[in-house]
Amino acid sequence: MDDASRQAYWRSNLRLMAVLLTIWALVSFGAGIVFVEPLNEIVIAGFPLGFWFSQQGSIITFVVLIAVYVWRMDKLDAEYGVDEYEQEVHHP
Amino acid sequence: MSDIQLWTLIFAIITFSVYIYIAYASRVSDTSGFYVAGGGIPAPANGAAIAADWMSAASFISLAGIVGLAYNGYAGGVFLMGWTGGYVLLALLLAPYLRKFGKYTLPDFVGDRYNETARFVAVLAAIVVSFVYVAGQMAGVGLVFTRFLNVGTTTGVIIGMAIVFFYAVLGGMKGITWTQVAQYSVLIVAYLIPAVAVSAKVTGVPLPQIGFGKILEELNGLQADFGLAEYSGAFTQISMPNMVLITAALMFGTAGLPHVIVRFYTAKSVRAARYSALWAIFFIALLYTTAPSVAAFTKLQIMKDLNGTTLADAPGWFNTWSDVGLITTASGAPVSELGSSSFGYTDVMINNDIIVLASPEIGGLPAPIVGLVAAGALAAALSTASGLLLVISSSVANDVYYKKINPQASESQQLMVGRIAMACAILVAGYLGINPPGFVAQVVALAFGLAAASFFPILVLGIFWKKTTAAGAATGMIVGLSLTFAYMLWTLPIYGGSEGLFSIPPTGIGTIGMLINFAVTIAVSQFTKKPSQQMQDLVEEIRYPGRTTLVAQHQAGDL
Numbered sequence: 001m002d003d004a005s006r007q008a009y010w011r012s013n014l015r016l017m018a019v020l021l022t023i024w025a026l027v028s029f030g031a032g033i034v035f036v037e038p039l040n041e042i043v044i045a046g047f048p049l050g051f052w053f054s055q056q057g058s059i060i061t062f063v064v065l066i067a068v069y070v071w072r073m074d075k076l077d078a079e080y081g082v083d084e085y086e087q088e089v090h091h092p
Numbered sequence: 093m094s095d096i097q098l099w100t101l102i103f104a105i106i107t108f109s110v111y112i113y114i115a116y117a118s119r120v121s122d123t124s125g126f127y128v129a130g131g132g133i134p135a136p137a138n139g140a141a142i143a144a145d146w147m148s149a150a151s152f153i154s155l156a157g158i159v160g161l162a163y164n165g166y167a168g169g170v171f172l173m174g175w176t177g178g179y180v181l182l183a184l185l186l187a188p189y190l191r192k193f194g195k196y197t198l199p200d201f202v203g204d205r206y207n208e209t210a211r212f213v214a215v216l217a218a219i220v221v222s223f224v225y226v227a228g229q230m231a232g233v234g235l236v237f238t239r240f241l242n243v244g245t246t247t248g249v250i251i252g253m254a255i256v257f258f259y260a261v262l263g264g265m266k267g268i269t270w271t272q273v274a275q276y277s278v279l280i281v282a283y284l285i286p287a288v289a290v291s292a293k294v295t296g297v298p299l300p301q302i303g304f305g306k307i308l309e310e311l312n313g314l315q316a317d318f319g320l321a322e323y324s325g326a327f328t329q330i331s332m333p334n335m336v337l338i339t340a341a342l343m344f345g346t347a348g349l350p351h352v353i354v355r356f357y358t359a360k361s362v363r364a365a366r367y368s369a370l371w372a373i374f375f376i377a378l379l380y381t382t383a384p385s386v387a388a389f390t391k392l393q394i395m396k397d398l399n400g401t402t403l404a405d406a407p408g409w410f411n412t413w414s415d416v417g418l419i420t421t422a423s424g425a426p427v428s429e430l431g432s433s434s435f436g437y438t439d440v441m442i443n444n445d446i447i448v449l450a451s452p453e454i455g456g457l458p459a460p461i462v463g464l465v466a467a468g469a470l471a472a473a474l475s476t477a478s479g480l481l482l483v484i485s486s487s488v489a490n491d492v493y494y495k496k497i498n499p500q501a502s503e504s505q506q507l508m509v510g511r512i513a514m515a516c517a518i519l520v521a522g523y524l525g526i527n528p529p530g531f532v533a534q535v536v537a538l539a540f541g542l543a544a545a546s547f548f549p550i551l552v553l554g555i556f557w558k559k560t561t562a563a564g565a566a567t568g569m570i571v572g573l574s575l576t577f578a579y580m581l582w583t584l585p586i587y588g589g590s591e592g593l594f595s596i597p598p599t600g601i602g603t604i605g606m607l608i609n610f611a612v613t614i615a616v617s618q619f620t621k622k623p624s625q626q627m628q629d630l631v632e633e634i635r636y637p638g639r640t641t642l643v644a645q646h647q648a649g650d651l
Contacts, residue, residue: 001636010635017184024180028173028343033335036166036326046305051324054169055159055384056301059176059377066183066370073188073366082638083363 001080009080016072020065028058099463100240107278107467108255111474114274115259115267123506126264127196127486128357133269135364139371141269142355144276144471145479146372147379148225149232151175152279152472155380156451157444160387164315165323167330168384170338174540176373176380177339178346181548183369186347187356189555191365192634194647196357197483198350198547199491204646205554205627207562213569215491217546218350221539222480222487223520225351229477230525233470239416239449240466246526252474253522260478260485260518261511268478269358275471280378282468283448287382290389290455300385307392314395318438323388337600344606345540348547351483362637390451395437397454402434403427409453418443481521485514538580541602545576549609555635557617558628564617572609576601 001009031039036050043049049057077083124130133141159168193201198218203211230249237248259267287300295303312322321328330338346352355372359365397407413419414427420441421429427440449469452461489510494501501509549572550565580598583591596604622628626642633640 006632006636013635020180020184024177028177028339029336032169032173033332033339040324040326044305045302046308048308048324050326051166051308052305054166055172056304056381058173059380062176062180063370063373063377065180066373069184070366070370074363077363077637082636 001082005080009076009082012076013073016069016076020069023061024065027053027061032058095459096462097241099460100466101463103460103463103467104241104470107274107471110274111255111271112258114270115263118266118270119262120264120266121507123196123490123503123510125266126507126510127482127490128354129264129266129269131194131358132360133358133364133368135359135367136371137269137273138355138359138364138368140276140375141272141358141475142352142368142372143375143379144272144279144475145355146175146352146376146476147279147472148476149229149235149469149473151379151383152283152469153232153235153448154444155448156383156387156390157442157447159384160391160447161442162444164321164329165384165388166326166328167335168387170330170335170342172380172384174339174342175346176376177343179369179373179376181343181347182352182356183366183373185552186353186555187365187369188362188637189634190353190551191356191359192362192637192643194357194643196354196490197486198353199487201554202547202550202565203491203495205631206550206565210550210562210566210569211491211495213566213573214547215487217542217573218487219484221349221543222351222483223517223524224539226477226480226484226517226521227524229473229480230521232473233477234525235445236466236469236473240463249522249525252470252477252525253518256474256478256481257515257518260481261514264510264514265358265482265486268482271478272475275475276375278471279468279475280375282464282471283379283382283386286452286455286457286461286465287386287389289457289461290393290451291385293455294389294393300382300389304385304388307388311388311392311395314392314399318395318436320438323391331595334595334597334600337596337603341541341544341600341602341606344544344548345542345602348543348551349540350487350543350547351479353551354483354486355479386451387447390447390454393454394442398435398437398440400434400436402432403430404432407454409450412453413443413446413450418446477521481514481517484517485510488513488517538598538602541576541580541599541605542573544602545572545605545609549606549613553610553613553617555631557614558631559617559622560613561617561620561623563620564613564615567616568609568613571612572605575608576605579605 031050032054036054039050039053040048120126155171158171159165190201195201195204199211199214202214230252233252234245234248237243237251238245259271288298291300291303292298295306297303297306308324312324315321315323356365356368359368410419419427421427422439422441424441449465452465489506493509494506546569550569553560554565579601583598630642630646633642
């Protein structure tokens with residue numbers, strides 16, 4: 001990779017991270033804690049929504065966030081031609 | 093021998109034989125295999141190993157009880173979110189880059205990126221954190237043996253030590269990893285089967301995560317009858333700011349724990365490190381979304397069973413667990429003091445640990461299931477213990493012996509030191525398991541705060557900010573660690589017992605320590621000598637997957 005494409009690759013990575021970490025914080029600290037009381041007014045399938053986020057919803061979101069990260073990074077790697085995984089860094 | 097004991101014995105023997113066979117089949121003969129399994133573990137297996145490593149006796153045995161009983165539902169969310177949310181940070185901020193850097197241990201990264209002082213602090217912190225943890229695991233093994241097989245704690249711990257000794261000393265990280273894959277399978281099956289059965293029985297829905305919603309209203313109603321706060325009500329136990337602080341301390345601490353981070357070095361490549369994180373969070377989520385459901389079902393069942401009952405007509409599980417002193421009166425006296433009067437849920441104290449162990453019995457499931465749950469608890473304790481022992485052994489053999497004492501050591505000498513260190517660590521861990529110091533339980537919960545305040549900031553800055561200096565990192569780590577530690581001593585009931593500042597609990601202070609560490613590291617880095625151009629280029633290179641010159645040279649030891 002030349003310098004320009006390195007910078008572009010890194011910027012895309014940072015942008016993806018910023019989006020995913022914002023969702024991470026909004027779901028756990030936001031829906032699960034700070035906004036739990038208004039959300040608890042909404043009840044779905046027996047769950048007050050805020051309570052559900054703090055017990056299960058945020059965990060499920062974490063799985064999805066990492067899945068999206070892995071998928072987007074695979075695409076990014078392919079785009080910049082750094083996807084020759086098997087000849088990669090090996091331990092000495 | 094009762095049916096339950098017989099089945100526990102059968103499951104314990106079968107699973108232990110499997111672990112020993114796997115260990116024999118994957119024995120190693122070089123340091124790379126011993127420390128990081130040759131960096132050749134496929135992602136799903138590595139993910140399962142991370143999950144088994146991560147989910148300790150505490151997750152398996154105590155989590156549901158902590159959420160349901162001790163923290164009355166909603167407040168237990170700090171543990172559910174805190175112990176899973178850290179994986180998002182690990183996956184996005186640390187795992188791929190540390191894997192690209194590609195050494196053996198966490199102190200390796202700290203030492204190479206910064207300097208020898210920082211390496212020393214990291215080695216010390218890694219060893220202390222791991223020992224504190226491992227003592228709890230060995231005690232957990234003893235606990236399961238005592239309760240299910242009626243052997244003494246000492247015998248139980250010694251059996252556990254012998255098993256771990258066999259596969260960890262022989263197979264190193266490779267043996268440990270493949271055994272952990274088997275242990276994960278045992279523990280998740282053992283956790284899910286009773287949960288599904290109880291959910292189907294209580295709610296008619298076999299998926300515990302959905303069935304949970306069906307009983308919430310009834311549970312809230314029963315809680316009100318007993319004069320307890322709503323199970324799903326917010327901030328009845330912990331205030332909003334403290335919920336945020338504690339959750340954050342557990343999340344950032346997870347992302348700074350040495351035995352979790354070292355796991356990403358065992359992945360095949362940067363891409364495999366990312367996938368390992370994905371598999372790990374998936375495998376962990378299976379248990380962590382089931383735990384709150386188990387907590388609610390069991391609490392509901394307990395409240396129904398103990399509602400104006402008397403000792404004479406108390407259910408079987410009540411007698412089983414009060415006989416061993418895990419159910420007492422609300423003031424801690426033996427339940428016999430209740431006499432012939434009728435009592436309810438709030439008149440007795442039920443130990444958190446029995447929720448999962450007793451849930452098959454409370455739900456009326458047959459003896460084989462109870463035996464399976466016991467085997468699952470053993471798997472959870474042994475897998476975490478072995479992962480921690482490897483961190484201790486590799487820190488001693490690689491970071492102290494090879495890097496400090498004898499840099500000329502041959503491969504076989506290093507391996508020998510690693511194996512001896514492992515054997516000694518197992519002995520110490522066993523001793524701590526048989527004679528647990530009173531502070532262990534307190535310190536395990538606090539280890540996360542300490543990890544958050546020491547490691548997390550300097551790892552993230554070390555990767556994302558090329559100009560972080562060695563002096564900045566060392567100062568940040570020392571200030572963050574010592575302030576957090578001092579505050580804990582000041583506020584912990586067994587030491588200072590003070591109210592603290594702004595009523596921040598000792599479990600939440602790690603978040604503040606972490607912010608201070610970030611601030612100090614950034615501030616000091618402005619005024620101290622910048623890292624060499626070569627180091628800055630190296631940090632730049634770990635951002636991109638694939639083979640790059642500087643990283644390759646660094647790994648070959650040519651820099």
